[in-house]
Amino acid sequence: xxxxxxxxxxxxxxxxxxxxxxxxxxxxxxxxxxxxxxxxxxxxxxxxxxxxxxxxxxxxxxxxxxxxxxxxxxxxxxxxxxxxxxxxxxxxxxxxxxxxxxxxxxxxxxxxxxxxxxxxxxxxxxxxxxxxxxxxxxxxxxxxxxxxxxxxxxxxxxxxxxxxxxxxxxxxxxxxxxxxxxxxxxxxxxxxxxxxxxxxxxxxxxxxxxxxxxxxxxxxxxxxxxxxxxxxxxx
Numbered sequence: 001x002x003x004x005x006x007x008x009x010x011x012x013x014x015x016x017x018x019x020x021x022x023x024x025x026x027x028x029x030x031x032x033x034x035x036x037x038x039x040x041x042x043x044x045x046x047x048x049x050x051x052x053x054x055x056x057x058x059x060x061x062x063x064x065x066x067x068x069x070x071x072x073x074x075x076x077x078x079x080x081x082x083x084x085x086x087x088x089x090x091x092x093x094x095x096x097x098x099x100x101x102x103x104x105x106x107x108x109x110x111x112x113x114x115x116x117x118x119x120x121x122x123x124x125x126x127x128x129x130x131x132x133x134x135x136x137x138x139x140x141x142x143x144x145x146x147x148x149x150x151x152x153x154x155x156x157x158x159x160x161x162x163x164x165x166x167x168x169x170x171x172x173x174x175x176x177x178x179x180x181x182x183x184x185x186x187x188x189x190x191x192x193x194x195x196x197x198x199x200x201x202x203x204x205x206x207x208x209x210x211x212x213x214x215x216x217x218x219x220x221x222x223x224x225x226x227x228x229x230x231x232x233x234x235x
Contacts, residue, residue, distance in 0.1 A: 002087040004031045004107060007077035011067055013094040014042040021051055021059060023100045029107060031090075034080060035061045036073040070160075071180030078169050089164045092119075098161040102204050106163040114200035115168050116192050118154060119161030125203030126156065149228045150190055154199055160185050161204065168197050178234075183227035190231055 006024055010017060017035070024031055037045040048061045062080060064073070074091055081089045088110055092098040102119055109117035120126045122143060128136050139158065146157035172191045179187050193199060 001030075002111075003085065004029070004088045004090070005034055005081045005084075005086040006031050006090040006092060006103060007034045007036060007074060007081065008092060008094050009070055009073035009077070010035055010037045010040055010044045010048075010094050012040045012042045013044050014040070014047060016094050016096060017044050017047050018051065020094050020096065020100065021048070021055070024103065025055060025058070027100065027104060029104050031103060032058045032086075033060065034077050035059075036064065036077050037061060038064050038067045038073060069180040071177065071184030074184065075174050075177060078164075078174055082166065082169055085166075087166050089166065089169060090162065092161050097207055099205060099207070102161070102202070103163075105202050105204075106161070109200050109202050110163045110165055113198065114163075115165045115197035116189070116199045117163040118156060118159050118189070118199060118201045119204040119206075120154075120156035120159055120201035121204065121206045122155040123201040123203050126201075127203075127205045128207075129205055130208040131206075146186055146228050149232050150186075152186075152190055152193055154189055154193070155201060157189060158182060158185050161206075162188075164192075165197075168192050168195075171195050171197075178230075179227045183231075186228060187231060 008020065021033060024033055035048045037048065045061060045063050048059065052059050062076060064076070078089060088107055090103060090106065098119060106117040106119060121128050122140060143155060143157045146152060172195065177184065177187055189199060
């Protein structure tokens with residue numbers, strides 16, 4: 001039977017972590033979870049360790065010493081997943097902006113057709129809920145900009161809800177990933193595309209977080225804007 005691992009980076013997600021873990025484990029398909037916690041001072045890691053007693057061998061945690069960035073957390077998780085021989089590796093947020101129920105649809109896409117399945121807000125059927133119109137427009141046109149510069153045939157280029165077949169992460173050369181903020185999501189898709197892997201977008205409803213604090217900043221957007229140009233010329 002294939003092994004499925006959901007990687008969830010956390011920093012101060014005490015309001016969401018228990019509900020997220022229980023929701024994933026209640027799904028009709030079997031998933032394991034790896035929490036990569038960047039030293040959350042609010043007790044996120046402590047709560048995960050408590051829940052490990054209830055979910056032995058399927059709930060895992062890797063603790064890091066400080067807030068080292070989203071991209072490094074995922075790279076850490078990807079390497080852990082490959083070392084432990086998982087077949088399908090997922091990335092998602094802890095704040096319920098990504099509906100855990102959609103993990104099943106992403107898995108089915110990769111089982112049947114795709115090498116990378118992207119939970120997409122901007123493909124046909126995708127939606128965004130509870131974002132101000134300015135944020136929606138900024139996100140949408142950021143993806144348009146990325147597609148124009150990189151010729152990347154993905155409508156939601158900045159999406160962070162994805163499933164990878166193991167062979168994609170084995171091929172991409174994780175140590176050569178340059179960007180660790182918002183541009184990380186773009187670079188991962190771009191590298192997969194340039195390696196010839198099939199990327200499929202699965203429509204999702206994206207909902208802005210209700211609990212906790214967003215980690216987004218103008219610095220992260222700036223990195224992405226400049227990073228796309230750097231990716232194009234490096235390629």
